[in-house]
Amino acid sequence: MKKVLIIAVLLIGVSQSVNAQLKTNPTEKTEKVDNRTDEQKITDYKYHIKALDEKEDWIRSNPDELKIAKEQGWFEFAAKTRKELRAQIAELENKKK
Numbered sequence: 001m002k003k004v005l006i007i008a009v010l011l012i013g014v015s016q017s018v019n020a021q022l023k024t025n026p027t028e029k030t031e032k033v034d035n036r037t038d039e040q041k042i043t044d045y046k047y048h049i050k051a052l053d054e055k056e057d058w059i060r061s062n063p064d065e066l067k068i069a070k071e072q073g074w075f076e077f078a079a080k081t082r083k084e085l086r087a088q089i090a091e092l093e094n095k096k097k
Contacts, residue, residue: 037091045085052078 034043056078059065069075 038095042089042092045089049082049085052082 034041056075059069059074
């Protein structure tokens with residue numbers, strides 16, 4: 001009898017947990033709204049590139065971090081991010097013309 005009671009309480013707890021997750025993590029996608037001006041976006045993208053450059057300099061100055069970064073593919077990811085940011089900057093600057 002105790003086992004049945006414990007299983008019932010466990011099932012109720014799990015179902016309540018699932019319901020709470022569904023309420024706080026809806027499956028519907030929400031649309032992100034970016035209220036920044038094009039100039040603000042360009043400034044932010046340039047700042048992001050500068051931050052990547054500074055982090056890369058720091059990584060290269062620390063042999064242990066350099067080894068980890070190479071193993072994890074950080075440099076490839078950073079190069080891809082820089083390329084995407086530069087493309088977005090170019091697109092915004094061409095839009096101004």
